Amino acid sequence: MATRTRDDSVPDGYDPSQFPAFAVTVDVVILTMSEGALHVLLVRRGQAPYQGMWAIPGGFKLPTETLHEAARRELVEETGVDAASLLTQFGAYGDPERDPRMNVVTIGYLAVLRDVGAVVAGTDAADAALMPIDQVLDGSVELAFDHLQIVRDAVARVRVELEVSGVATAFVGTTFTLAELRQVYEAVWGVHLDGANFRRSIVAESGWVIPTGHRAQPGAAGGKPPELFRAGRAWKHGGPIRRPRNQKGR
Amino acid sequence: MATRTRDDSVPDGYDPSQFPAFAVTVDVVILTMSEGALHVLLVRRGQAPYQGMWAIPGGFKLPTETLHEAARRELVEETGVDAASLLTQFGAYGDPERDPRMNVVTIGYLAVLRDVGAVVAGTDAADAALMPIDQVLDGSVELAFDHLQIVRDAVARVRVELEVSGVATAFVGTTFTLAELRQVYEAVWGVHLDGANFRRSIVAESGWVIPTGHRAQPGAAGGKPPELFRAGRAWKHGGPIRRPRNQKGR
DNA sequence: CGTGTTCTTGTCGCCATGACTGTAACCATA
DNA sequence: TATGGTTACAGTCATGGCGACAAGAACACG
Structure with missing residues (x-):
């Protein structure tokens, strides 16, 4: 790489070609309780790559919004639930090969809410489903991209979150x-x-x-x-x- | 925003102009023990904005490296210490106004190591220093950008990390x-x-x-x-x- | 040889926590 | 109505983790 000084924590030039450009997305792991077991909301991909495979919902971050707002927007678009306070950021993923087409850095968010089964069925039951977390973690259900790792991290996070914070009540009703x-x-x-x-x-x-x-x-x-x-x-x-x-x- | 389908967790087009481009950086909060107190390694900025102000070291992520590798590279460049295992990712920051010049999303990494005072003095003592964490958290030392928040999160993270993992031995010698x-x-x-x-x-x-x-x-x-x-x-x-x-x- | 300091072992009491038992309040049958 | 099954909740007990403190061991210094 080019020579660097120690104070270049942010770019000082204005020419976008001087530094690598990335696409930044936000992926939301939506966890919920259904029939006594932990479930994750998955969507089915319609296009290549990984066409027809399950994935976690997500989308681009807009230049005018914060990461948290982007995650909140994704959650609303996906479930209709507006619960900003329940969104927790838990990781960032930027491996060069994680998307075969281009450089994408994604920020993982965790959303915990009570049974969204009805909401999911209402919007678009064909390509969205609640999947038991066990079937995802043990590989029975294959996920696109590095989404398996993302879900793993999300589950690990909610486990500790349950102990140090009060997320438990977010799983149940009012x-x-x-x-x-x-x-x-x-x-x-x-x-x-x-x-x-x-x-x-x-x-x-x-x-x-x-x-x-x-x-x-x-x-x-x-x-x-x-x-x-x-x-x-x-x-x-x-x-x-x-x-x-x-x-x-x- | 434009209409979206639910399976656009990643872009399907190849035209970079179709989605917003960001610069992605990695900032490393280097914590160490010095004289019985927790210290953080800071560098002084040489250029605008925030010229002359303290900041945490960081730099661009290259398209060919992972986030972890980028953080490791930054740590090596900054201290000469190569300790990949001690690097922990703890947060991502992407507020639109966090950098006045352009859209920068940064990934925060935490590095814990034993006294780096000698290393710091050797490389470039003039614009790098170990600062007591208290003086940073209480605002006595003003930091550039949103680096105060980043340091706050890093300290919060190391507190829980100390309980759930074995980071403690990383602070001391062999x-x-x-x-x-x-x-x-x-x-x-x-x-x-x-x-x-x-x-x-x-x-x-x-x-x-x-x-x-x-x-x-x-x-x-x-x-x-x-x-x-x-x-x-x-x-x-x-x-x-x-x-x-x-x-x-x- | 005493005194002060730090490390190390010993002891004690509290209380958090896991395990279990018993009772109360409901539903389902006969 | 009686009887058994099920769930909710109170009561009790023993173990062990943990904080507090005391005492002994090994050093430096005068």
């Missing part, structure tokens, strides 16, 4: 039972949590969840109707549930 | 005492750790540190000569020391 919330932790971490201990830990962290005073309908199998909660202030400094490290059997 | 290692945790987290409990936790996680059998020279004030260790296998799944949450006094 009101929820503690069993639903517990399912989130169990699905994302792949562990079993005792219901009684879980409740204690949650209500101990005062302000995390707020009882509505109402109760949900019991399931078809019966059972005591569970208490309904709504999300309180998201978090203060570390989540209410820590990832278990010393479990006995499982 | 052989070190447990007191030195403890200083790293205390400086980064801003807490006090009991030396006795610290030693127990470290040696309990078998393989983390390996005793060399030798002892270091006591300081000027005397004291029992401390045992010398070297870094073992970096980590398995979570670091040996967890960030304290329930401390008494401080």
Whole structure:
């Protein structure tokens, strides 16, 4: 490469031909809970390369918007959900061969929201689907480009995010039972949590969840109707549930 | 914006004028321990904009290299240290106004290494310096562009990295005492750790540190000569020391 | 030889946490 | 209506991690 001085953290010239030009895109990994398991929203590619293969939604960053705004726009276009606060950036990907046609650097964003099944079916059910995360991670479903790595990183991120922040409530509805919330932790971490201990830990962290005073309908199998909660202030400094490290059997 | 289909996660056309072009740079936040405090390596800008102001080193990503390779190259050029394994990507920054001249998207990398004071002085002491992290975070030292935010994010990242991975040993030399290692945790987290409990936790996680059998020279004030260790296998799944949450006094 | 300093081992108490048991409140049958 | 099945929730207990502190060991210095 050309000689460089140590203060060239940004270009000083105005001639675009003096430095390499890249396309910058934003890819959004949309995670949701469906039937007790973690799912990721995928779209099917219509053109080459990787035609017909599954991929995560994304698009170009515009020169007039921030990365966060671009991710937010992609999320709205894809699901109709406008949830800027739930967008978390988790990685950048710029390998030269990651796109066979040109140099593309993409920024990975993570979006966590409650079941978007209805939304997906409504917009364009033919080429969009919720895929169980396991089938993606184990290679059963092949993804275009380096999207498998991107999804891997996103899942790793949400795992730690669940412990240090309050993302858990983003997976469920505006009101929820503690069993639903517990399912989130169990699905994302792949562990079993005792219901009684879980409740204690949650209500101990005062302000995390707020009882509505109402109760949900019991399931078809019966059972005591569970208490309904709504999300309180998201978090203060570390989540209410820590990832278990010393479990006995499982 | 123009109409979009849902499978345009990457461009399908080959005409570069069809999509916005960006310059992509890599900025490296180099953190190190110096005199018991966390420091960051800064360089002084020679040209406008922000001429004469402090900034973090960085440079263009080449089309033929990965982001990681670009960061590694920057680290080598800046300090002469070639430590690819210590480079961690922690964020991407692409606000339209972040560079007044053009659209620049930068990828932030974090490098942790032991005292680079000698290296810095050797290369170009005039416009490179180690700055205490506190003076940067509290605004005493003004940084160019959005570099303050980048440094903030890097520090936040190294704080959690210290807990989940084994970065701590990267701050010290190839052989070190447990007191030195403890200083790293205390400086980064801003807490006090009991030396006795610290030693127990470290040696309990078998393989983390390996005793060399030798002892270091006591300081000027005397004291029992401390045992010398070297870094073992970096980590398995979570670091040996967890960030304290329930401390008494401080 | 004392004194001060640092490293290192020992001990103790609290409490977070995992595991388990029991009870309450609902549904489904007979 | 009784009975069993299921879920929600309270209560109890034991273990262990962790913070606090005390004491002993090994050095420098006067």
